[in-house]
Amino acid sequence: MKTPLFDLSGRTALITGGGRGLGKDIAEIFAAYGANIAVCSRRIDNCQETVEALQSSYPIQAKAYACDISSEENVNDTVEAVLSDFGRVDILVNNSGATWGEKAEKMPLEAWRKVLDVNVTGTFLMSKAVGNQMIRNGYGKIINIGSVAGLKAEPANVLNAIGYSTSKAAVHHFTKDLARKWAEYGVTVNAIAPGFFETKMTKYVLEQSGDAIRQNNPMKKLGDPKSLQGTALFLASDASDFITGQVIAVDGGSSL
Template sequence: MFELTGKVAVVTGASSGLGADAARAYVEAGANVALLARRFEKLEALAEELRAAGADALPVQCDVTDEDSVKAAIEKVLEHFGRIDILLNNAGVAVRGGVDTLTVEGWNKSMDTNVKGIFLVSKYVVPHMIAQKYGKIVNVASVNAVIADKQDVFIRHGYNASKSAVLGLTRGMAASYGKYNITVNAVGPGLFESEMTANTLFKSEEFLKGYSYQCPLGRPGARGEEAGPVLFFSSDASSYVTGEFVIIDGGSSIV
């Protein structure tokens, strides 16, 4: 049920982190992939790795906040592959600050990347999924879509708001496009080491000790562990699941 042979997956924010890990999982399951992000050099390096594994991997430079860039990127993907079966809307940013300190620019950056980006990429992918009567869309939200934290290191009100909006958008899309055999679900990663956390949260032994103590599984997430639920939502294993949200946080949000 997790087989993706012959499928084409588009991954935004594919240059690192969850996007890169998901692209590897897609290829391992048999899919070909289009890798979208702003940093083309990193995309090309990942594409070479995936080609060596036997996949057709297409790197495409794309700024998900710019409609012209998104339109051109999706056109390039369709020209190359002829179809899009899976869309992982993963591109995202986390801007620190509460409403008392966050600038309008910081607020807009969170909303533009985390919400507008999903809207724009979906806008140009969904019509093709409707035409082929098949599609699997996975939107990356965050555990911080449903919980907040009073620790200064976690105060990111624009991030909270934008990731909560992702859930609303996911449910709206799921309700509208189910009749076309398109499922739309979301995942909410907790603490994983990434470019956003490597030089901040993961630099603090005190923070990691406290986090591990309160997390039921006793540790942050390991590279690749976030890809399993993404693969589930991207495959026919989830053929009767839509509009749902799965948190990937080792149980931290339940205690």
């Protein structure tokens, strides 16, 4: 009997920022399709809640870890712990992110550095730490969470966060470059660029400009968890084995 294209049974996924929002949604769909789940973030309490919910709903292993992905020591220790607990990591989702809303001419340097450290450096550090064992195993799926903000420049009244948009554009190119470098090792690297979804990170923007954002979207709506879950499952599964270095916009057409 052939293995279904989207079956993740026996595989282990590590999801950064998996305690809430889009990371939690991704953890849930992976678990529903059989993957064991490791989630990490700076706030382990959120991750623990995710783990408990997954374990009560699906017959999988799950564990939470505290990790500051902008710290190389923290990242390496966390990945070592996950490998010790699960044996391997087959799927990595670099979802942890930070933002800072401010006009470019007033953006504090420390805010710029914080956003870049989490969104870009954190993605690099986690990919490097997990990627080394993927290379040894000859298999791996890396999914980076970018943003439509890294594909197009939004007007200031919609999004005024130049550090965030710059960092996500960097994540998109990092995805392409790493995909080129690691294709020979059996590791695929792709990115999802979400449009506006209702999350804690977008709460303020949507409170201020939600109606305009909906009106400007070709589908006249915001993203829903199911939309992102389907794309993430596709990229984590055998269905995407011949796809690497791609940035898939999940945005209702807002980047067109």
